[in-house]
Amino acid sequence: MNTQTIKSKLELSGAKDFKLQDLAMMSLSPILRSLQHWWLQRAERHYLICADVEQQRAKEAQMNVAYYQKRAALARSARN
Structure with a gap:
């Protein structure tokens, strides 16, 4: 090994010791x-994702309610 490589390795190990100190x-x-x-940032992101998922579920549920109400109205009008 040349002297430059040995010197740079010693300086590097000295830097590690200094950082550990x-x-x-x-x-x-x-x-x-x-x-x-x-941890709190991670929790915030998690809960925002959960809120988005619940909002999407509620939107889908509302669409389902509207669909079944429409079907009921069609069945009622066909009966009359």
Whole structure:
């Protein structure tokens, strides 16, 4: 190996150690806050999708009601 490659590997490992040191010294509250923010965003998206699905179901149910009411009216008018 040439000296440049060895030197860059040493610098890289030093950077990793430095980052791990930073993480060890860092408070957990920003990490927990970030996780909570991610979780709440995910929950919001989930519930918005559920609301859309329920809205679509309600629309389809309303269309079904209208269809059967029309069929009932046709049957009633054919009877008379």
